[in-house]
Amino acid sequence: MITPSSVTARSLRIGIAGCGAISANHLEAFRSLKDVEIVGVCDIDLQRAKDTAEAWGIPAAVNTVQELLDLELDIVSVCTPHPTHEDVVLQAAAAGAHVLCEKPIATDLASAERMVKACEDAGVKLGVLFQRRFWPAAQRIRAAIEDGTLGRPIMGQCSVMLHREAEYYSRDAWRGTWANDGGGVLMTQAIHYIDLLQWFMGEVAEVYGKINTYKHGDHIEVEDSATAIITFTSGAMATLEASTAVSPSLGVQIRVTGETGASACLSEFPEGSDGRVDLWAVSGSISTEPVYPAGVDPNVSLSTINGQLIPHHTAQVRDFVRSIRGGGEPAVTGGDATKALRILLAVYESSRTGLPVPFAPLPESTSPLARIAG
Ligand SMILES: NC(=O)c1ccc[n+]([C@@H]2O[C@H](COP(=O)([O-])OP(=O)(O)OC[C@H]3O[C@@H](n4cnc5c(N)ncnc54)[C@H](O)[C@@H]3O)[C@@H](O)[C@H]2O)c1
Known part of the structure; x- marks a missing residue:
């Protein structure tokens, strides 16, 4: 398990879960930051993960969130569909990785509350994308x-x-x-x-x-x-x-x-x-x-909308990394x-x-x- 306090001096290891439309915003955002390294991507569609890894020069493309977590991540970006957010966040928290999850945090309140509690109990940060x-x-x-x-x-x-x-x-x-x-x-x-x-x-x-x-x-x-x-x-x-x-x-x-x-x-x-x-x-x-x-x-078009959001995804990703390196809460918990x-x-x-x-x-x-x- 990664110790959350052990990340101040070295490059942060990032994994992206889900390689669909919005993952490009996360990839672009993390890639623009210093001292972070995108080490792997995963998708239930393995070919999509491989294509993404190849296009972005990322070392590992895997099929499951567990295989992604086995890469000893500091941060997992959750870019999977809404109903999968809880499973991915809970797995990440159990592995000691901080989690930046796409909106909506969940589709029901009980699920959102379990996610918040799991991250609190594991001592990892949970940020949710509201880049606007x-x-x-x-x-x-x-x-x-x-x-x-x-x-x-x-x-x-x-x-x-x-x-x-x-x-x-x-x-x-x-x-x-x-x-x-x-x-x-x-x-x-x-x-x-x-x-x-x-x-x-x-x-x-x-x-x-x-x-x-x-x-x-x-x-x-x-x-x-x-x-x-x-x-x-x-x-x-x-x-x-x-x-x-x-x-x-x-x-x-x-x-x-x-x-x-x-x-x-x-x-x-x-x-x-x-x-x-x-x-x-x-x-x-x-x-x-x-x-x-x-x-x-x-x-x-949706691709134009998503593309124009990249600077704001980048600002929120930067804030999330700041909260991990410097302590304090992310802007949107x-x-x-x-x-x-x-x-x-x-x-x-x-x-x-x-x-x-x-x-x-x-x-x-x-x-x-x-x-x-x-
Ligand atoms: N912040 C924003 O402005 C913004 C914009 C668009 C989408 N989103 C959010 O991002 C999330 C993803 O949306 P999208 O448009 O990229 O969807 P998408 O369908 O294009 O991509 C989702 C990807 O996740 C993969 N996937 C599904 N279940 C998985 C699992 N358990 N493990 C690993 N991979 C899995 C799918 O195969 C697919 O490649 C949604 O929750 C959506 O609301 C946010």
């Missing part, structure tokens, strides 16, 4: 909340209005099913932006939501559209809308209004481009940028990543029952209804 937190625009809004420019958020809006073709869901058997994908637009696309919303707004008190399937019902059983009202323990409120039934895509906007009355909006258009602050309405003045710049193709999962699972539950899902007591003092009733 590393956008300078996202960090600017977060800083404006903390330094009082926006102040404590009171209202939020998260709009994730994306385009997907039928082929997106049919290219892999695991996509679009409750059993394997664990959900639709909320689980796979909107989770990134739900994470940003809760990172800006704070702890959630209650979620009320509805899901529906408008465009992709012939080839998926999960939702392609969702809406929700989210109330926070601070008393703040936010709305969420998410869909993959939109064409042309309208991209993503996340708007926050703080207790100072000031607002900022973060946009990603087209999907995969760097987030931009396109509204900064602070101190009596408004500066804006066009949300939909002219001449941009709104329906971007397993516990942090569980928050977004919990919110979207609550939208599913609320849609099923027709009732709001409570997370924590609602702050009565900030509720106008409480004041009217009082």
Whole structure:
């Protein structure tokens, strides 16, 4: 077993589990760092692992996660489909390797909690990819909340209005099913932006939501559209809308209004481009940028989206390596990543029952209804 504290002075040994679409982002990210060495890749499709190893000049291509761990890894990057994340993370933790797992951490809360506990018990770090937190625009809004420019958020809006073709869901058997994908637009696309919303707004008190399937019902059983009202323990409120039934895509906007009355909006258009602050309405003045710049193709291919995410994957991978070398927690821990999962699972539950899902007591003092009733 690797001793986690033994890694400060030497090159870190990296293994990549899963050689599909997103693995290139992890390979590119680790390759750009000093003092790390990608020593192996694995895939249940051995030929895919071999092709990846050959293309990237990696010494070992193996068929199973256990064979990968036998290479005495410091870090395993988990790039396998959602329902396999727990198995891979638990195996890595048992072998004493730190784990950087793709989103969603898991498709159910019990699984996410087992993963967090296994890593804690093994004394290894668990990071989960939410690379959009590393956008300078996202960090600017977060800083404006903390330094009082926006102040404590009171209202939020998260709009994730994306385009997907039928082929997106049919290219892999695991996509679009409750059993394997664990959900639709909320689980796979909107989770990134739900994470940003809760990172800006704070702890959630209650979620009320509805899901529906408008465009992709012939080839998926999960939702392609969702809406929700989210109330926070601070008393703040936010709305969420998410869909993959939109064409042309309208991209993503996340708007926050703080207790100072000031607002900022973060946009990603087209999907995969760097987030931009396109509204900064602070101190009596408004500066804006066009949300939909002219001449941009709104329906971007998946490979283009993934390719454009590489700098942000790299920033998060760098942060994860820093947390291992220097101590401290990674920017997005397993516990942090569980928050977004919990919110979207609550939208599913609320849609099923027709009732709001409570997370924590609602702050009565900030509720106008409480004041009217009082
Ligand atoms: N952070 C992001 O922006 C982002 C973007 C795309 C995908 N993802 C996430 O990355 C994960 C993988 O997505 P993808 O698009 O690369 O999928 P993919 O289907 O293209 O690739 C998955 C690969 O894992 C392999 N695999 C499956 N089970 C395995 C196992 N037990 N051990 C080893 N290999 C196994 C498959 O053979 C396949 O090659 C998903 O959880 C997805 O949500 C994240």
